[in-house]
Amino acid sequence: MATIKDVARLSNVSVSTVSRVINSSGYVAKEVHERVVKSMKALNYQPNEVARGLVSKKTSIIGLIIPDVSNPFFSDIARGVEDKAIMNQYNVMLCNTDWQLERETNYIKLLQGKWVEGIVLAGTRSLEAELTSVLGNLPVVFVDRKPFNSASAIWSDNEQGGYMATNHLIENGCENIVHLSGPKDSPSAVARRTGFLKAIEEHPEVTGSVIQGDFRYNSGFSLASDLFSKKEFPDGIFAGNDLMAVGVTQAANRYKVNIPEDIKLIGYDNIAMSQYVYPSISTIAQSGYEMGGMALELLLESLERKEKRDVQQEFSPQLIIRKSTQK
Amino acid sequence: MATIKDVARLSNVSVSTVSRVINSSGYVAKEVHERVVKSMKALNYQPNEVARGLVSKKTSIIGLIIPDVSNPFFSDIARGVEDKAIMNQYNVMLCNTDWQLERETNYIKLLQGKWVEGIVLAGTRSLEAELTSVLGNLPVVFVDRKPFNSASAIWSDNEQGGYMATNHLIENGCENIVHLSGPKDSPSAVARRTGFLKAIEEHPEVTGSVIQGDFRYNSGFSLASDLFSKKEFPDGIFAGNDLMAVGVTQAANRYKVNIPEDIKLIGYDNIAMSQYVYPSISTIAQSGYEMGGMALELLLESLERKEKRDVQQEFSPQLIIRKSTQK
DNA sequence: TTGTACGCGTTATCAC
């Protein structure tokens, strides 16, 4: 692999001159410039970004940690982050934790090693204390999680969202509602569950129960199958996220249960699929793509300015009514 | 941020000693060892991996380029690569091209800059000539693509798979089959299409036509909706991948078209969702997870040995019969 | 306009 020295030698100039043409900084004679460019091509020279990063202390890479690439909500976040990053000449290193805490801390430690200038941490389940100790002073923006004392964060009010979803079911006549929750150590899942319970409490005529899920398609499908395979089942399901809700619709198809006639269904996230599924699924909207883009902007801003300034932005959840909850 | 020098100073030793305890190489007195460890903790010291990478020429990072994170086939590949990588003390830098050629070459150039020791390139659409020039001598393993002269690659026989899928529809009585193809510059999509046309040609009694899709859920849904909204529609659909096939089932639900009674459907990839959807979708299996894992093993092997040895592994597609093609 | 020399944080090769 050719280095800057090889290029310098071949062009009969010093390395600093080559460096100047690479970075188009400082003066360099046209004639010399051409000569250098030519030898770079001849040697198929590519600057060593690792060495560059060492001296400039800039890698132009942003780390992105998400729990599940195959969940559209998170891949939406990823695309939001990525698009904005590319717009700003940054690149993204995407790390997938598969919902495993150990992998999350491992990735943070890896990125700590100066590979990235900052990280976007989405949907983390780690505890506050653990997180702060691992993070050190690495700039970070949280997505889909309320922040600690001092950190930028973008999240939506999941408790309010869970409350809205449940009330919507109740308003449409549901009296026996099951909530398929997400992982019990996911803050978002817990908040949605809290909102659910709050709404249930406010309506004594309605009974509600919670079944533990894991935010994955399979979990929605199999939990709903368990429900539908019995004689009696609830008249409303609030799925912890849309992916599980899609699983519910498929289970309903298999067991010849009609949505919304026999049972009403609402999800959470507003992933694209929820509007294409039949019946289309009512849901609580949060735009992963927007949240991701905003997270990256916040991160870049905090990289530019030296003083720390934390921005915390709460999105309001929005109810989207579709077929699955029609009377 | 503390450096190795700070640790050395605080411990009253030289940097070389600190380096020795970090890498547990060479001799160092117990007493000194403890002192160094203590100051590392006190300073919250984290080795700068960029500097390490510069001298050792090893970053322990593998690049992974895929076209679409939200396609389960590719996220399966990603997880296969990731799991095997972590097993071997490597980390993965995942890059998502969103099917854009420009982003693909950009990412390759970025990774060229010594960030990674090698890359796994999945589902690339780039032309051979372009690719070889960009790749240089960066170790690479292709997934889901037949290789050029000299490169390791893992792919499945997509033409054969397309042929099998089409024949399966024909054997089940379909006489008017539509193929929803993938992007026209995707080699896999083209091969499946070729297999489709071959099967059609061999059966003069069967008519077949191709509609251009893009491997995405939405495309399957909207193309099938177009089909179903007309009086007459085909009696068989071969979707270029499962994601589109799932879209077709949802369109069928919406237009009250019964699968498999009114129309039979087969997909490609065998993503998890295809067996949970109702009706479950027949498909041609290829395990992204396995292919990804194998790709990483090949890559690591080629990193260990100095001489180049290309392994090319063709997977045989496998027909999986489910509800969507029952008579 | 160009070249020299130093430093980025770390590892490795020597001496001691």
Place this chain on the structure above:
DNA sequence: GTGATAACGCGTACAA
């Protein structure tokens, strides 16, 4: 056992 010191590949004052 331990400590200088030269690399790794590049950017950049500073001198020329």
